[in-house]
Amino acid sequence: MLSIELIRRNPELVAAGLARRGEETALAELIDLDASRRVWVTERDELRATHNEMSREFGKLMAASKQGGGDEERMTALRAETQSTSERIEALENQINDAEAKIETMMLVLPNLPLDSVPEGLDETANIIDRSWGDPRTFDFTPQAHWDLGEQLGVIDMERGSKISGARFYVLKGAGAQLERALINWMLNVHTREHGYTEMALPAMVREQTMIGSGNLPKFGENLYHDAEEDLWLLPTAEVPLTGLHRDEILEPGTLPIRYVAQTPCFRREKAAAGRDTRGIKRVHQFSKVEMYKLVDPADSAAELETLVADAEDLCQRLGLPYRILSLCAGDIGFQSAKTYDIEVWSPGCEEWLEVSSCSTCEDFQARRSNLRYRPEAGARPQFMHTLNGSGLALPRIIIAILENYQRADGSVEVPDVLKPYMGYDVITA
RNA sequence: GGAGGGGUGGCCGAGUGGACGAAGGCGCCUGUCUUGAAAACAGGUGUGGGGCAACUCACCGUGGGUUCGAAUCCCACUCCCUCCGCCA
Numbered sequence: 001m002l003s004i005e006l007i008r009r010n011p012e013l014v015a016a017g018l019a020r021r022g023e024e025t026a027l028a029e030l031i032d033l034d035a036s037r038r039v040w041v042t043e044r045d046e047l048r049a050t051h052n053e054m055s056r057e058f059g060k061l062m063a064a065s066k067q068g069g070g071d072e073e074r075m076t077a078l079r080a081e082t083q084s085t086s087e088r089i090e091a092l093e094n095q096i097n098d099a100e101a102k103i104e105t106m107m108l109v110l111p112n113l114p115l116d117s118v119p120e121g122l123d124e125t126a127n128i129i130d131r132s133w134g135d136p137r138t139f140d141f142t143p144q145a146h147w148d149l150g151e152q153l154g155v156i157d158m159e160r161g162s163k164i165s166g167a168r169f170y171v172l173k174g175a176g177a178q179l180e181r182a183l184i185n186w187m188l189n190v191h192t193r194e195h196g197y198t199e200m201a202l203p204a205m206v207r208e209q210t211m212i213g214s215g216n217l218p219k220f221g222e223n224l225y226h227d228a229e230e231d232l233w234l235l236p237t238a239e240v241p242l243t244g245l246h247r248d249e250i251l252e253p254g255t256l257p258i259r260y261v262a263q264t265p266c267f268r269r270e271k272a273a274a275g276r277d278t279r280g281i282k283r284v285h286q287f288s289k290v291e292m293y294k295l296v297d298p299a300d301s302a303a304e305l306e307t308l309v310a311d312a313e314d315l316c317q318r319l320g321l322p323y324r325i326l327s328l329c330a331g332d333i334g335f336q337s338a339k340t341y342d343i344e345v346w347s348p349g350c351e352e353w354l355e356v357s358s359c360s361t362c363e364d365f366q367a368r369r370s371n372l373r374y375r376p377e378a379g380a381r382p383q384f385m386h387t388l389n390g391s392g393l394a395l396p397r398i399i400i401a402i403l404e405n406y407q408r409a410d411g412s413v414e415v416p417d418v419l420k421p422y423m424g425y426d427v428i429t430a
Numbered sequence: 431g432g433a434g435g436g437g438u439g440g441c442c443g444a445g446u447g448g449a450c451g452a453a454g455g456c457g458c459c460u461g462u463c464u465u466g467a468a469a470a471c472a473g474g475u476g477u478g479g480g481g482c483a484a485c486u487c488a489c490c491g492u493g494g495g496u497u498c499g500a501a502u503c504c505c506a507c508u509c510c511c512u513c514c515g516c517c518a
Contacts, residue, residue: 038480038481041479041480041487042486042487044480044487045479045480045487045488046486046487048486048487048488049486051498051499052449052499054498054499055448055498056448056449056499057498058448058498059448059449059498059499060448060449062498062499063448075498078498079498081498082498082499083498085498086498250476250477252440378458378459379458379459382477
């Protein structure tokens, strides 16, 4: 959520920021509503003040009358007056409630403003390659795509995945399942032991309010699974429950930064991508992901974004997977993001750059939605913190990258060095 | 699923429908005293909205209702706890 004060004070700046994302938003109605609301609130509060006063006087007269010294006429007049005042208050209240509901509806669909350092552009073609690492491996044979490799090796079973659950579901078997487990273990260990994150195990279903807090609702419900009976939503990412964790709290001085890491299943309906990436396990309805998340002092968020990316990069480097880092342009960053870096790993089999991590700073956007505040120092006013999130890393895509990058001419796949202790063997063979 | 109990300020904990934003205690902050600290004593100590100063309004799990007036009464919901049943 953007700050209503900012919109009120500096509408041009907000409109310009939204325009960079390609959002044509008319703020005039919002600003008018906000102005009306404030007028009505003042009026209502004044009425309430006189109402309270009259009610107190009535109480005193009531007490006096019990002692036998009441002023019946005054009491009757007061009762009539307070009643009519109540009616006026109620009318104003209805106007205010309507206005506030409309304001909230509008505010909840406004995306975050891109930072100045975000590249200009409206779609992915304007993303900028910030840097890259490693050289794509050269092969003296034609590298296979993971859907062929996985099937030959018996580690990915697409057919049975769709048999039991439908399109875009898959089954990992034997070394495939072990590879996923090894990756999760290894990644969590690196993040908790070396990068300073605290490991969390989280619910995979959340309430609507939690989805609103992270920015996934009300706008992107189409991409989420929802259980109507219990009114719970399945996570598209651990970012959602991690954002909700400290909702409505005021963190004491000295508690920030907080760095969390969590492995959760992620569920996505992929409606918008219907028909795209239908082969293999690149785009599926359910996958596992290790997610890093930070709650920080606003002064530190820019630096924390860089270390967040570095923490994800570190994993790619240790896995020996060549990658590039994109700075997403204003039109391509996510709804809640103020700035995003994507890490893409080269996959020689399907011959494409695979997005294995997306690292964003949301500044105070999610903090406003979720009411995440901290006290800068003892006795100071609470203020909104900044939140950041980044994959570290997305599992199926890393599995794709490992299979395709580490394949050998005979169709076997070498296990990356860092995972060998976790797997217990060096090569995946049929 | 059944039965019962309960959600009050950072914490504990009072609160007969009328000056309760809320007693008391703890904690915390400031001051006095002290070489310093502790103790003692005095004062202060929630969040949000409007104005952005004085001030004012709201908030006692959430949402409705009754009333001139609700933390207090009524209804619904929600969360927590205890016991029984069921499942693991």
